[in-house]
Amino acid sequence: MxxxxxxxxxxxxxxxxxxxxxxxxxxxxxxxxxxxxxxxxxxxxxxxxxxxxxxxxxxxxxxxxxxxxxxxxxxxxxxxxxxxxxxxxxxxxxxxxxxxxxxxxxxxxxxxxxxxxxxxxxxxxxxxxxxxxxxxxxxxxxxxxxxxxxxxxxxxxxxxxxxxxxxxxxxxxxxxxxxxxxxxxxxxxxxxxxxxxxxxxxxxxxxxxxxxxxxxxAARNGHEAGAFDENEEILAYLPMAxxxxxxxxxxxxxxxxxxxxxxERQDTVVRDMREIAPTFYLAAPRSWDQMLTTIQVGMEDSTPVKKWLYHFFMDRATAAETRKLNGKSGGLLEPVGRLLGEAIVFGPIKDQFGMSRLKNAFTGGEAIGEDTFVFYRALGIKLRQFYGQTEISAISAMQAPNEVRLHTVGKPAPGVEVKIHESGEILLRSESVFAGYFKKPEASAESLEGAWLHTGDAGYLEENGQLVVLGRISEVMHTAGGERYVPNYIENRLKFSPYIKDAAVVGAGRDELTAMVCVDFEAVGHWAEVNGVPYVSYSDLSQRDEVAALLHEAFLRVNKALTEPLQLKRFVSMPKEFDPDDGEITRTRKLRRKVVEERYTDVIAALYDGSKEVHVSAQVTYETGEVGKVERSLPIREV
Structure with missing residues (x-):
């Protein structure tokens, strides 16, 4: 051959x-x-x-x-x-x-x-x-x-x-x-x-x-959908499991x-990526967010001339890309501005982070923030979203380079059929679908109906064939007033903020929605350093009033996209991150909702009983395997 x-x-x-x-x-x-x-x-x-x-x-x-x-x-x-x-x-x-x-x-x-x-x-x-x-x-x-x-x-x-x-x-x-x-x-x-x-x-x-x-x-389906070409250069840094x-x-x-x-190691990935300059790159939204934060922090620390050039070209490229995503023209001057911007700003940034040769760039696992998505598209990286699960060998739907919409995950890949169950659940059929859970016939029967895989996700197909994923169908909940909502949908939008690493929205059967959030220690820590906000630990930093103001802005932004009955009313900043070692999230950082709600019942009660603060004794598993406690009084903050 x-x-x-x-x-x-x-x-x-x-x-x-x-x-x-x-x-x-x-x-x-x-x-x-x-x-x-x-x-x-x-x-x-x-x-x-x-x-x-x-x-x-x-x-x-x-x-x-x-x-x-x-x-x-x-x-x-x-x-x-x-x-x-x-x-x-x-x-x-x-x-x-x-x-x-x-x-x-x-x-x-x-x-x-x-x-x-x-x-x-x-x-x-x-x-x-x-x-x-x-x-x-x-x-x-x-x-x-x-x-x-x-x-x-x-x-x-x-x-x-x-x-x-x-x-x-x-x-x-x-x-x-x-x-x-x-x-x-x-x-x-x-x-x-x-x-x-x-x-x-x-x-x-x-x-x-x-x-x-x-x-x-699955690999053939991905190739035929344009996810990757032959002879790609890739970086193997994602968890092997x-x-x-x-x-x-x-x-x-x-x-x-x-x-x-x-x-060489996980902590050398950024440097090693720059040396390799892969042609294909897949990362979770959190990784794209972290890279964006690093770029923005670097620009804020640079000279006034470099900052001016960065904002001059980046602001215009972002506006042009936003217009494109909304189905409008980028503007007559955009090609000229793109060439200049590529030479002065975009090209050097991509080179610095090993993205100078990227042809196929993807994000998956959960929704990505609009600001992050638009930034990379404006930078000249054709970032796309894809949708898949372990049970279908990862690849089922993805966006085409020039058919990108923020609310969809693209069209089904060739070789993958999609239909929507009467319950609103997304069903998939492909040669890449597994045969059933290992030695679990009952779970397999629930997951497979003939050759169709029940994904457990709620969603729908648009007239143009684009698939929209709303969230886990098992997590579709209702307030006391009967308002239907998907907590994961709201949590993902909270995490669009670079300052929020994890979130848990509560409110099923209650009159209002509230949330527990965990700050991103790296992003918030850098912000605190730049702005002269003192702190001694994660627990201390998470409760600072200055940090609460950052979180408040994120909540206000999310509320603008929600109907009034589903707007978040109060929140609490947790004194520790949700941790897979503590059983609060999975290894892929998915929330174990039942564990979190059972472990923090006092916090949830305080979010609804009019308390001004709540005392928390939170479990922490250290690297040695020993289990300790973090004790802190947490203010209940109004949105």
């Missing part, structure tokens, strides 16, 4: 066949780069496939086989991605977990399926796995680690380095020249690709096994031969 020719008949493709194709035809092209000690180390497709095969052979030698799972634990590392592919070649379950997963969460995974082995990033993650074993959990006979530092004197059973596993695997492969071909052809399209978990907003996360057919179908990362960094990368770039 010639370079640049897209596969047409990929319905029966498997990871093994694609690895063989890439090694054979594109063997000298770069498959993955990983930054280590400041140096980017490259592996070609030929080298990458050999490492995957050696890992698969080694794992099989140690007893990994269909029906068993291999836990993948850590931040993004090249070897962890190779390990996931190797497990898939064997027909077993590759099960990535969030690097911050707690002991309880890992024990829950062990209760679902036999986790025969684990591939861990470093000593911290190895310690976590060994702790699970010591707690009496069955399984995890073998623990393979990538980074050797700190593990030289460990003598636990089954503990080995990645290099040792690869050595065993290569020896096995060299014993029989046919074993490479056997491993590449062993798995079938309906065999497991990945074992992920639902977000768990309403209870324990449910197991979601996606087949190789599922994830490759999130379906969005897997869909792009593994499935699409394999099918369309992306070059995957793995940053």
């Amino acid at each position: 010639a370079e640049g020719v897209t596969l047409q008949n990929t319905a029966n493709e498997t990871f093994g066949k694609l690895l063989a194709r890439n090694a054979s035809i594109h063997g000298s092209s770069i498959a993955i780069r990983e930054k280590e000690r400041g140096i980017w180390k490259e592996s070609t497709w030929a080298e990458y496939v050999e490492e995957v095969l050696a890992c698969a052979a080694g794992l099989r030698k140690f007893g990994v086989k269909p029906g068993k799972a291999v836990l993948i634990l850590g931040d993004n590392r090249a070897r962890l991605y190779q390990g996931m592919l190797a497990v898939s070649l064997l027909g077993a379950y590759a099960m990535p977990a969030y690097p911050g997963a707690t002991l309880e969460e890992l024990q829950h995974f062990l209760g679902e399926v036999e986790i025969f082995a684990a591939i861990a990033e470093d000593q911290e993650q190895v310690d976590k796995i060994l702790e699970v074993r010591k707690a009496g959990a069955r399984g995890i006979a073998h623990v393979i680690y990538d980074e050797t530092r700190g593990l030289g004197f460990y003598e636990d059973d089954g503990l080995m380095s990645w290099d040792h596993l690869i050595e065993v695997g290569r020896h096995d492969l060299n014993e029989d020249p046919h074993r490479r071909e056997e491993l590449l052809n062993k798995a079938k399209p309906d065999d497991p690709a990945i074992f992920l978990h639902s977000s768990g907003t309403t209870g324990k996360p449910k197991g979601v096994v996606l087949s190789q057919r599922n994830v490759l179908a 999130w379906v969005g990362d897997y869909a792009i960094t593994v499935a699409a990368a394999l099918l369309y031969r992306f070059t995957v770039n793995v940053p």
